[in-house]
Amino acid sequence: MESRGRLSLKNLNVYYGKNHVLKNVNLEIPEKKITVIIGPSGCGKTTLLKCLNRLLDEGEEARVEGQIIVDGQDIYAPEIDVTLIRKKMGLLSQKPQVLPMSIYDNVAFGPRLFGLKHRPQLDQLVEKYLKLAGLWDEVKDRLHEPASRLSIGQQQRLCLARGLAVEPEIILGDEPTSALDPQSSRNVEQQLLRLKQDYTIVLVTHILRQARRLADYVAFLYLGELVEFGPASEIFSNPKDPRTMAYITGEIS
Amino acid sequence: MEKIRSSKIKKEKFQRLVGAAFSLFPLFLAANIFFILLLKAFPLLTFKSLPSLIFSSAWQPVKGQFGLWPFILGTFWVTITAFALAVPVSILTSIYIAEYAPDQLKKILVPVIDLLAGLPSVIYGMWGVLLIVPLVGKYLAPLFDTYSSGYSILAAGIVLAVMILPTIINVSVEVLNSVPMALKEAALSLGATRFEVVRYVVLKKALPGIVAACVLGLSRAFGETIAVLMVVGNVPEIPRSLFSPAYPLPALLANNYGEMMSIPGYESALNLAAFLLLLIVLSFNLLARWYLTKLNRRTG
Amino acid sequence: MKDKITSNPGPGLQRRKRVEFVFRALMLTSSLVVSLSLILILVSIIWKSLPALKLSMITRTPGSGYYLGKEGGILNAIIGSLQLTLGATLIALLIALPAVIYLNTYLRSKSFLAEAIRFALDVLWGIPSIVYGAFGFLVMLFFHLRASLLAGMITVALVELPILSRVMDETIRLVPAELKETAFSLGANRWQTTTRVVLRQVFPGLVTAVLIALGRGLGDAASVLFTAGYTDRLTTSLLQPVATLPLAIFFQLNSPFPEVQQRAYASAAVLTLLILLISLITRSLSRKLSRHKIY
Numbered sequence A: 001m002e003s004r005g006r007l008s009l010k011n012l013n014v015y016y017g018k019n020h021v022l023k024n025v026n027l028e029i030p031e032k033k034i035t036v037i038i039g040p041s042g043c044g045k046t047t048l049l050k051c052l053n054r055l056l057d058e059g060e061e062a063r064v065e066g067q068i069i070v071d072g073q074d075i076y077a078p079e080i081d082v083t084l085i086r087k088k089m090g091l092l093s094q095k096p097q098v099l100p101m102s103i104y105d106n107v108a109f110g111p112r113l114f115g116l117k118h119r120p121q122l123d124q125l126v127e128k129y130l131k132l133a134g135l136w137d138e139v140k141d142r143l144h145e146p147a148s149r150l151s152i153g154q155q156q157r158l159c160l161a162r163g164l165a166v167e168p169e170i171i172l173g174d175e176p177t178s179a180l181d182p183q184s185s186r187n188v189e190q191q192l193l194r195l196k197q198d199y200t201i202v203l204v205t206h207i208l209r210q211a212r213r214l215a216d217y218v219a220f221l222y223l224g225e226l227v228e229f230g231p232a233s234e235i236f237s238n239p240k241d242p243r244t245m246a247y248i249t250g251e252i253s
Numbered sequence B: 001m002e003k004i005r006s007s008k009i010k011k012e013k014f015q016r017l018v019g020a021a022f023s024l025f026p027l028f029l030a031a032n033i034f035f036i037l038l039l040k041a042f043p044l045l046t047f048k049s050l051p052s053l054i055f056s057s058a059w060q061p062v063k064g065q066f067g068l069w070p071f072i073l074g075t076f077w078v079t080i081t082a083f084a085l086a087v088p089v090s091i092l093t094s095i096y097i098a099e100y101a102p103d104q105l106k107k108i109l110v111p112v113i114d115l116l117a118g119l120p121s122v123i124y125g126m127w128g129v130l131l132i133v134p135l136v137g138k139y140l141a142p143l144f145d146t147y148s149s150g151y152s153i154l155a156a157g158i159v160l161a162v163m164i165l166p167t168i169i170n171v172s173v174e175v176l177n178s179v180p181m182a183l184k185e186a187a188l189s190l191g192a193t194r195f196e197v198v199r200y201v202v203l204k205k206a207l208p209g210i211v212a213a214c215v216l217g218l219s220r221a222f223g224e225t226i227a228v229l230m231v232v233g234n235v236p237e238i239p240r241s242l243f244s245p246a247y248p249l250p251a252l253l254a255n256n257y258g259e260m261m262s263i264p265g266y267e268s269a270l271n272l273a274a275f276l277l278l279l280i281v282l283s284f285n286l287l288a289r290w291y292l293t294k295l296n297r298r299t300g
Numbered sequence C: 001m002k003d004k005i006t007s008n009p010g011p012g013l014q015r016r017k018r019v020e021f022v023f024r025a026l027m028l029t030s031s032l033v034v035s036l037s038l039i040l041i042l043v044s045i046i047w048k049s050l051p052a053l054k055l056s057m058i059t060r061t062p063g064s065g066y067y068l069g070k071e072g073g074i075l076n077a078i079i080g081s082l083q084l085t086l087g088a089t090l091i092a093l094l095i096a097l098p099a100v101i102y103l104n105t106y107l108r109s110k111s112f113l114a115e116a117i118r119f120a121l122d123v124l125w126g127i128p129s130i131v132y133g134a135f136g137f138l139v140m141l142f143f144h145l146r147a148s149l150l151a152g153m154i155t156v157a158l159v160e161l162p163i164l165s166r167v168m169d170e171t172i173r174l175v176p177a178e179l180k181e182t183a184f185s186l187g188a189n190r191w192q193t194t195t196r197v198v199l200r201q202v203f204p205g206l207v208t209a210v211l212i213a214l215g216r217g218l219g220d221a222a223s224v225l226f227t228a229g230y231t232d233r234l235t236t237s238l239l240q241p242v243a244t245l246p247l248a249i250f251f252q253l254n255s256p257f258p259e260v261q262q263r264a265y266a267s268a269a270v271l272t273l274l275i276l277l278i279s280l281i282t283r284s285l286s287r288k289l290s291r292h293k294i295y
Helices: A045-052 A082-087 A103-113 A119-132 A152-165 A182-195 A208-214 A232-237 A242-248 B002-047 B050-055 B069-100 B103-118 B121-143 B153-177 B181-188 B194-223 B226-231 B249-259 B266-299 C002-006 C010-052 C055-059 C075-105 C112-126 C129-142 C149-173 C177-185 C190-201 C203-219 C245-253 C258-289
Strands: A007-016 A019-029 A034-038 A062-070 A089-092 A170-174 A200-204 A217-222 A225-231
Touching: A007 A045, A019 A045, A019 A217, A019 A225, A034 A045, A034 A208, A045 A062, A045 A170, A045 A200, A082 A089, A082 C010, A089 A152, A103 A119, A103 A152, A119 A152, A152 A170, A152 A182, A170 A182, A182 A200, A182 A208, A208 A232, A217 A232, A217 A242, A225 A232, A225 A242, A232 A242, B002 B050, B002 B266, B002 C075, B002 C112, B002 C129, B002 C149, B002 C190, B050 B069, B050 B266, B069 B103, B069 B153, B069 B194, B069 B249, B069 B266, B069 C010, B103 B153, B103 C010, B103 C258, B121 B153, B121 B226, B121 C010, B121 C203, B121 C245, B121 C258, B153 B194, B153 B226, B153 C010, B181 B194, B194 B266, B194 C010, B194 C129, B226 B249, B226 C245, B249 B266, B249 C129, B266 C112, B266 C129, C010 C258, C055 C075, C055 C258, C075 C112, C075 C149, C075 C190, C075 C203, C075 C245, C075 C258, C112 C149, C129 C149, C149 C203, C177 C190, C190 C203, C203 C258, C245 C258
Parallel strands: A034 A200, A034 A217, A089 A170, A170 A200
Antiparallel strands: A007 A019, A007 A062, A217 A225
């Protein structure tokens, strides 16, 4: 378990048709830390995130070149099964996307896909991950209600629990608090800070203050280029690139 | 200045009035069709009870017997056959178009379906006579050890099935496309295969809409006239199997409506048939549409 | 427990892939069946019509003994269909356009009247064309009309009215509120906003609606069966009966003479060609309308 969850991107290029959206990105994402990707909108943050679990495959037009190596395996190698790649990573999207089923079934969805049918084991699993996402106490009496009845903040934590239940090594978050109220946002942030003991976390955000609160490492993307990467304290206090400086001081956004 | 303004206002008032009159026309027309058919069907109902007309199978206008049961059954069986054939094919096709087909293939499939939707029913009927009727008579019926001229419920069902495919597919694809991409991505990122996403997430969301699409197709099938008339055989008997001929309500109207004036009660009977057809088609159609708008409102 | 799920997904995964493969194959087969039906229909019509496809088919009216297999063509039905459908579409447009403008200019979209009108249009759209035929026939008798171009035109107009109105209505409703607000803020009243801004914006959509209605009217046989009559001559007055292509096909196909049947196929080829043409124009227009949509 120790060396798991390391991600490295080598010469990553992504094209949408003729648009070159990610330009030769090289990045080593350290394990069991929170790495925050910042940058103005349209800079390719979300694209980068979707590359990591090959969700870009699902669109028609995107073309990916280069390598993404997870635990020593290139995830774009032809013999790799995409469902297993995705299982290694939990995704939190901008708006919580609960599946059209009960709270319980949402969490059990992934494990069931991979063949777990034994009910007591599932029960344990659901409880464990709902607790881990800090939602158990709020929903333990209504596990079989439709998940859509939860408040939006609860829904996002359910999505977190659901993602954790497939036992990933990496958690990807695409502005996971952007649809939430401040209280729920803080709740989700707290869960993430707790989870970094066991998981590698990659977050995309456009909120600089959130980046300051959460990040161990920061990557700054600008117009598809990785401008700067380093420990959060350095990037925020002493950026080397003038563009990074301009962004964190609010001159470009 | 004041004058100009008041004449402008007057003009707008006039436009408003004319527009209102025109826009009420559909209401007026719908009510008219309904009541005139009912009114024209009424004379027969004064000396025969409605159940005796609907459930009797004796159709001999010359003797004053107007049992509509064979026609109702004919309509029912032809429609059900078409429905059973069309539903699986159209649902699978619409899932393929919405979730799987690469863009190039979509660019072929979508116009194909549009063209199918646009072909006139007489063309479908002709195709049925040329290909489907011989297929049923010469190949399918012997396969089941029966004789059939080919002009049969099955032939009509097959032709009709192809005719309602585009209706069901178009509406289903629209419903499937309304399932948000982010939701599918959420399921994919849990390690689901594309088919598992379709089965557990997309279909669950889209099922009510797809059911409504099917009912809309069903209501179209009930009313289809010329194509069915050309291949169904038109024998006013209670059909015994899929290979026997039948005589659906629309065909009854098409064959007899123009020249019904001489026999007493005949006109009334045919108008009753038209009214029944209207009632059946509209109830299914409105059910589907009401449901679809309700869904639209909830998701959009 | 953890390792049970993660370390050995092998056989389960293979089964899941098989299910995926089977269903994918089924879906592809279904799509092929759909495409194949269209190809079968078109090919069988073209194949069968080849022997009878002569220029005289579309340049001459039926001569004497035409229905026994002698010389002549279906010019009467081609011209008749065009007269009838164009007339019907014009009538339908004259009712639908003011109605739709009113609906979208003066009524709030959730108001009771607007809902009632849209509901009525949906009802009308659902009515089978044979019922319109019957209704048209009853109206015709009421006004002591004979089966004629006029009666046929009116009946087909009724068939087209809901299609035309609803398609136009949906197009106009998609116009963003911002555009209207811009016009209002420049001092235009509602009428001016609709006619000068909104209608201009959705013009291609309106043309599409008209073409869809036109195609539907051209191919409809059941509604003209009792109302338009049939004639071997060209129709020169609104009160004369008129020949139509669908009925020409229908009648000739019932003939016992193979030569006449072949002409039914040729007539079908002509009708299909017209429909294809209309649908091609419609497609290219609607692509212009929404260049970024796949559908």
